Amino acid sequence: GAVVSQHPSWVICKSGTSVKIECRSLDFQATTMFWYRQFPKQSLMLMATSNEGSKATYEQGVEKDKFLINHASLTLSTLTVTSAHPEDSSFYICSARTGGESGANVLTFGAGSRLTVL
Amino acid sequence: GQNIDQPTEMTATEGAIVQINCTYQTSGFNGLFWYQQHAGEAPTFLSYNVLDGLEEKGRFSSFLSRSKGYSYLLLKELQMKDSASYLCAVKDSNYQLIWGAGTKLIIKP
DSSP states (O other): OOEEEEEOSEEEEOTTOOEEEEEEEESSOOSEEEEEEEOTTSOOEEEEEEETTSOOEEOTTOOTTTEEEEEEETTEEEEEEOSOOGGGOEEEEEEEEOOOGGGOOOEEEOOOEEEEEO | OOEEEOOSEEEEETTSOEEEEEEEEOSSOSOEEEEEEOTTSOOEEEEEEOSSEEEEETTEEEEEETTTTEEEEEEOSOOGGGOEEEEEEEEOTTSOEEEOOOEEEEEEO
16 A cells, blocks of 8 residues: 655754654655644644645644745655754654545555654 | 544453544534554554445444534454554545544553
8 A cells, every 4th residue: 555654753853953854655646745743642733734846835823934844746745843942842744645435535644753852 | 613522541351342432513524534543653544434324344333423423433352452542533624634632542451
């Protein structure tokens, strides 16, 4: 089946530095990818929708300048957390629609990236 | 506002049956999903319901009643590996996914 590869799985960085997370669709093209953030024991929160060749669409309350999204090709989207702070520590997950049953457009998720900002 | 409600935590015994409920209030409805998420991992797709009724897939079944804004996930012959969080998500009229907070299922021997 379709696979979404996400890297890195774990990252620890110092406050004030930037961190890039990559999300790749393997063996299929993803014109649209989604970036989620999940705090412990909380629901998935959609941060932004990444569109190949155009600007990402951010959800209300998500800072565009802080969470830079680039979708330069049909198989790669990147999320860069700029000037990271401890409150940015979270589990970041990307996903892509991979078709599915009855047009459900099931989401296939990457393995997630756990970011810890010291 | 839009809201998805599911119990925070449930406990069940290995080999038994458990039902995880999900109620929703959304602006429109274009399908309901159940995902399984093991601790520290990304969610994986379990089921999709868009019409009323029961969808069975092996040990897992999912039920939907659109008039009641209600769904449940039924897990039979529970195994220890079923210990995970189960997320209910509804696609609203804008085809946006609204996620529940998840139900942590603990399986005891």
